[in-house]
Amino acid sequence: MKRLLVLGAGTAGTMTANKLRRELPLREWQITVVDRDDDHIYQPGLLFLPFGKYRTGQLTRSRRRYLRRGICFLTGEIDRVDADAKTVRLADGRVLAYDYLIVATGTSPRPDETPGMLGSQWRESIFDFYTPEGSAALAEALPRFTGGRFVVHIVDQPIKCPVAPLEFAFLAEAWFRAHGMRDRVELVYVTPLPGAFTKPIASARLGGMLDERKIAVEADFLVERIDPDNKVLISYDEREIPFDLLVTVPLNKGADYVARSGLGDELNYIPVDRHTFQSTAHPDIFVLGDANDLPISKAGSVAHFSAEVFAANFCEYAEGRPMTGSFDGHANCFFDSGDGLGLLIDFNYDTEPLPGTYPLQVFGPLSLLRETSRNHWGKLAFRWIYWHLLLPGRRLPVPTRMSMRGKHQPDKEN
Incomplete structure (x- = not known):
């Protein structure tokens, strides 16, 4: 056996x-x-x-x-x-x-790795959302937030689902608008990356969406410590970012x-x-x-x-035979951007996220790097797919290897 x-x-x-x-x-x-x-x-x-x-x-x-x-x-x-x-x-x-x-x-978040993160303000004015406990605590804190500087922050890469912090920033912006308090909230997105995302085409598109929603970006910010008493993020190059409410993605480790x-x-x-x-x-x-x-x-x-x-x-x-399959790094991700809209990105080791349609050329039915309601509903439908198809190990009608079908370079758009 x-x-x-x-x-x-x-x-x-x-x-x-x-x-x-x-x-x-x-x-x-x-x-x-x-x-x-x-x-x-x-x-x-x-x-x-x-x-x-x-x-x-x-x-x-x-x-x-x-x-x-x-x-x-x-x-x-x-x-x-x-x-x-x-x-x-x-x-x-x-x-x-x-x-x-x-x-x-x-992998899992490790707030203990950043000095000051687990200090007096942990889950008082400093929150995570990658854990059930942190997300539930934030659900209680948001209705109490009356305005001020709302900072969404990533300690370092890699992290689980790297677009999730951006999604959170967009969903928070939409939530504040829906509750009539957007004019009382300054939204700041703080990242160790040089832009909104790791790849240039997607970074430009997502960065433009941040600008449209008046969410400020602090890039290349490598946090050294958090001063919980004064509510300040401090980087290794001694930049300081104050906050009234901080939603952070701690360092992730195996x-x-x-x-x-x-x-x-x-x-x-x-x-x-x-x-x-x-x-x-x-x-x-x-x-x-x-x-x-x-x-x-x-x-x-x-x-x-x-x-x-x-x-x-x-x-x-x-069975003692050579392995013939080769993983190409294929990844895709639905990205909810608020207001009933969402994006989809699809990429692999060699090809960055590009605009177009997925999984079929012309017919899609999903759009890449473009906000649509279909992408939003695709994100919501994924929960049923996850429990009933993905976890049981059933095959899904999408290609395992990334396909260039339906994709095009931005400079070729009409």
């Missing part, structure tokens, strides 16, 4: 385990999935929770419920991986042996057991081959989702497209 152990039952771990359960004979394979609890959170919904779109209970379901029959699910904190002995030790002392290991324990196991880099991300997800140090370890060091967005779409490639590759590898 071959033993496949999956660490993490989030998006990547659940999808991959379900896909492999379909491919690997039950009589020959034992598939075990481990996570610290049984609470699977629909993370895209956390963005909307502060604006009253969801309640916390609507975003959480059982991890076990979404794993196919024949998969063993265990709960427990992971202490460390012994790659040489091919074992995983849990914090309660249990030791799990494996023949093949899939690491999919993701799981701590990765460091204890000697598997990761300084941010606890595990180095892998960017096309096959195979660990560069241990050939029987594969790393999916946000836990690896791929030079691409840490987003659910990457987990989806990479799982499609990986499942076929793993079956080849387990």
Whole structure:
């Protein structure tokens, strides 16, 4: 009996385990999935929770419920991986042996890494929204905010879903307008990047949208510390940005057991081959989702497209054959911009987000880098797709590899 152990039952771990359960004979394979609890959170919904779109209970379901029959699910904190002995030790002392290991324990915000962030103003005037607790606290704080300097801030890249902070800034601007207080709020977007996004075409489009909504941008801002008493962000080059209410995206890091196991880099991300997800140090370890060091967005779409490639590759590898699939870095993301509108971006390792239509040329039905109501409804519909199609590992009618169909360079627009 071959033993496949999956660490993490989030998006990547659940999808991959379900896909492999379909491919690997039950009589020959034992598939075990481990996570610290049984609470699977629909993370895209956390963005909307502060604006009253969801309640916390609507975003959480059982991890076990979404794993196919024949998969063993265990709960427990992971202490460390012994790659040489091919074992995983849990914090309660249990030791799990494996023949093949899939690491999919993701990334998480670490407010403790920025001096002053967890000071006297934490969840008083300093909030996060990447956690259920932070998003719920912000939902209570927003109605109490009567005006002043509202700052949306990113500590550093990489982060989960890198467009989410921009989305939050746009949704906040729309929320303030809807509540008749936009003229009392100064909105500032603070980023370590040189512009609104990492790629120039998208950065110019999104930067223009920030200008249209009168949201100021402070670029190239690398925060060194937060002064909670005076409510000021302070950068390494000694720039200061005051705030009345700060919505921050803390530094993101991989799981701590990765460091204890000697598997990761300084941010606890595990180095892998960017096309096959195979660990560069241990050939029987594969790393999916946000836990690896791929030079691409840490987003659910990457987990989806990479799982499609990986499942076929793993079956080849387990049979002693070369892996023939190659992940191209494909990512796409719906971007809600408020007022019932949204954008969609689609890109990969080699091609930046471009305008056009998706997934079909001319007919779309979705538009790229252009605000439409269809994109907004696509974002809202994704929650049903996530629970009923994506997590169970079913194929979606979109290309795994990025296609240039429907895309064009901005200078070729009519």
